[in-house]
Amino acid sequence: MRLESFAGWRRMAEERGMPLWRVVLEYEMHQKGRTEGEIWARLAQVYAVMRDAVETGLREPRQTQSGLVRDTGKKLLGATLHVLSPEFTLLLAYATAAKETNACMGRVVAAPTAGASGILPGIYTFLSKHHQVSDQTLYEAMLIGAGVALIIEQKASIAGAVGGCQAETGTAAAMGAAGIVYALGGDISQIFESVALTIMNMLGLICDPVAGLVELPCVKRNGSAVVIAAAAAQMALSGDTAVIPVDEMVVAMGEVGAAMDTRFKETALGGTAATPTAQAIARRIWPDAELVRREDPPE
Amino acid sequence: MSQEPSGIFDMLGPIMIGPSSSHTAGVVRIGRVAHFLLGGPPEEARILFYNSFAMTYKGHGSDKAVIAGLMGFAVDDERIRDAISIAESTGLHYAFEPVISSAKNHPNTLVIYVKRGDQELTIEGISRGGGLILISSIDELHTNFTGQLPTLIVRAQDVRGAVAFLAAILTYDGVNIATLTVSRRAKDDMALQVYELDEPLREASLAYIRHLPWVRAVHLLPPV
Structure with a gap:
């Protein structure tokens, strides 16, 4: 049993008369020899770590060793002026708080990667608190999200060093959008449209970490990624479509990632990382070049 | 990999x-x-x-x-x-x-x-x-393992039949070998055997291997 395309996933679900999440559950049972009970227990554990990452991020003082990131989630939590709605500000607060927990050496779930580890916690916390979505439904949404990521991993990439930031925060946002649509009652088509729309809207995003740290722009982008996921889910749930099928969008994402210059793939040589201010920050943070010993083998 | x-x-x-x-x-x-x-x-x-x-x-x-x-x-x-x-x-x-x-x-x-x-x-x-x-x-002896599986690490004298001997012990324990890497400093010198296993071998087998005269050190690493 393979999970290689969205069309194949839909076919398996329809032929067997089962929801999308059960196809992923059976994939895992078949592929890894786990029992259904083990998988639900592990999902509950993953979810608990995600909720904890949000809560500690909002509660404890948060500052990274470099000082580049400081209390982003708490600032948003304390906002009194809301551009869209108080809930919108909270969604941003949850995601950035969880990502700050990661940046401050706290415990997170790399979903799909450590760099994107605030996005799903932000979305699931939001669905739980503001839509009263049950834990069981969220576990099912997590299975659907895992299915999305498994396909993207095979057809494009989930690693910033291979596909840029679109591969990390883009994939997490697509996983999250699918979860929102599922949890709020969308059907298979609407779930897949939300994935296609998310990829469409995050296509081309480069990975350009200042001083090579998983901090800036990572924390801010975990915030903007949940907004794009929410926008895509809203469009899909309102009956809008991406027009381009989701499998084609995944191929496009892989093609963009492959063509992306290596300066924009986690090397800290381009984009935000290459700005004069970022360069000055990098010089301040990293050890002096003379402290680094050079050891070259004899010719 | x-x-x-x-x-x-x-x-x-x-x-x-x-x-x-x-x-x-x-x-x-x-x-x-x-x-x-x-x-x-x-x-x-x-x-x-x-x-x-x-x-x-x-x-x-x-x-x-x-x-x-x-x-x-x-x-x-x-x-x-x-x-x-x-x-x-x-x-x-x-x-x-x-x-x-x-x-x-x-x-x-x-x-x-x-x-x-x-x-x-x-x-x-x-x-x-x-x-x-x-x-x-x-x-400084070459090896190649991922730490994802139980791993048997044997440092021993380079002797004839060592791999076959240890593989037989694993077979009797019903343990499947996922990967195996062998290297040595020089002929008859110190050798390193690393077995990545689908399941751990028995404690008694480990003790037996440890007491073989040509074996210097044995470790069963849990998945890290």
């Missing part, structure tokens, strides 16, 4: 201490391999951070991560953040050295020298990304 298809908990995981799967989680795991080979935390440690690590190890907490691994902490242990002060309080002497070397092919390579009692150990590891690692040498 594992070509197995990913599972859902590769996408929703690992559960780890941040910030970086390659610079934090992977480094903890390399340190943990050294911890298990020593049979406990070291008293002295010297860690060489190569190439990309040389420039970035501090900002990613790789220094805390490697010490945490040497103390035996797992990748999701919140003590990682305070690992250096915890290790200092136990009397660990340590040094970090950033090195740029064209002899190391992988950008994220580290070499660990450790001492515990009269034991000394050198291991070289590579952090491949996503928390995945590869141990590439033990005491």
